[in-house]
Amino acid sequence: MIRTGAYGERVGAFLRLGEVPPTLMTRSLRNAEIAVTETRNDDPMVGLSGSFAAEDAYLVSLKLRDYPECEIWEQGRHLTKADVHAGTTYLYDLKADPRYLIDKPFHSLHFYVPRPALDGLADQSGARRIDALDCSPVGHDDAVVRHIGACLREGLRRPDEANQLFIDHMMLALTAHVAETYGGFQHKVETSRGALAPWQLARACDKLEADLGGKVPLQAIATELGLSVSHFSRAFRAATGLPPYRWLLHHRVRTAKRLLSKRGPSLSEVAISVGFANQSHFTRVFSAIAGVSPGAWRRDALGTVSGEG
Known part of the structure; x- marks a missing residue:
């Protein structure tokens, strides 16, 4: 059986990284695996990249480093040679066997979007399925992909802090954006079912x-x-x-405040009890939402309760 799924270990092999690159994955659309993989090599061996098993899927690649005179092949034929600039987005059709010459340092994010995910998005919306994504060999100045990529890079760097709700939300947003921008997908307006009961x-x-x-x-x-x-x-x-993952962050902070208003549990104990990976993660999120650090909030709360300044 030929293994498919251009993410993680298979992207690492494609780019001859010699290790499994960091990857985040979700199955929020028809149980299809949608993933993002970060790849980087500052001193690569010169040669043509590997080859993915042909499948009805796409790679959406956000370039994080300039790559001058990038040579690209499709279906065994030289397609183009062009300068690739950091911050641009490229789309590759995995049915076309995309490959490129590795001859200089590179750094990219690769979003794996299979056909079942695109079909699932359309079916859930009651909209027409898209035929294909536009994979013309040009770079796109796509601010949405850059934003999603920047958010997910935090999760790739600190996977223990990237909860599944956050990953699901970002991947769903990426899939919908790519389908709309490069496939002509249009959400069907839902009126009768527009709100939650x-x-x-x-x-x-x-x-x-x-x-x-x-x-x-x-x-x-x-x-x-x-x-x-x-x-x-x-x-x-x-x-x-708020989206569900943001609502949960706010709920964590509300729960943490109740615990911090009592003497006893340490900051690290509070952090773990309300679902954060560690005290550092807790402090960053709490400070961003509450405007002060957990320690400062506790001192103020306990001082107010006890009458101390």
């Missing part, structure tokens, strides 16, 4: 609160409510003002 919102919040670590996937919550993951994500944000 009160019981759905309550159950969704209960599910999120029960797993402060954010390990429960979006798909599991949406399925329990009888909704598609894309509709649930939009409706939850409409109801709360």
Whole structure:
């Protein structure tokens, strides 16, 4: 059986990295694997890249470093030679056997988007499936891909801090953006099912609160409510003002404040108990949301309670 899925170990082999590059993956659309892999080599051996098994899937590549005079092949034929600039996005059709000459340092993010994910997005929206993505060999100045890439690079650097809700949200956004921008996909407007029923919102919040670590996937919550993951994500944000992963972060901070208002547990104990990977992660998120560090918030809270300045 030929293994498919151009991410992780297979991207590492394609680029002859000699190691498995960092990867994040989700299965939020039709259980299809959507993934992002960060690849970097500052001193590569010169030669043609490897080859992926042909499949109905795409690589969306965000370049993080200039790559002058990049030579690209498709289906065994030399396609083009052009300067690739950091910050640009390229799309590759994996049915066409894309390859390129590795002869200088490189650094990129590669988003793996298979056909079942694109079809699942369309089916969940009740929209027409797209025929294909535009994979013309030109770089795109795509601010959305850059933004999503910057967010996911934080998760790739600190995978223990990247909860599954966050990964699911970012990958769903990436897939929808790519389908719309390069495939002509159009969301079908949902009017009758535009909002969550009160019981759905309550159950969704209960599910999120029960797993402060954010390990429960979006798909599991949406399925329990009888909704598609894309509709649930939009409706939850409409109801709360926040996507599920951001709502959970705020709930973690609210829970942490209750614990910090009491003497006893250390900051590291509070951090772990409310689902953060470590005290450093807790401090960054708490400070961003509350405007002060957990330690400063606790001193102020306990001083107020005890009458101390």
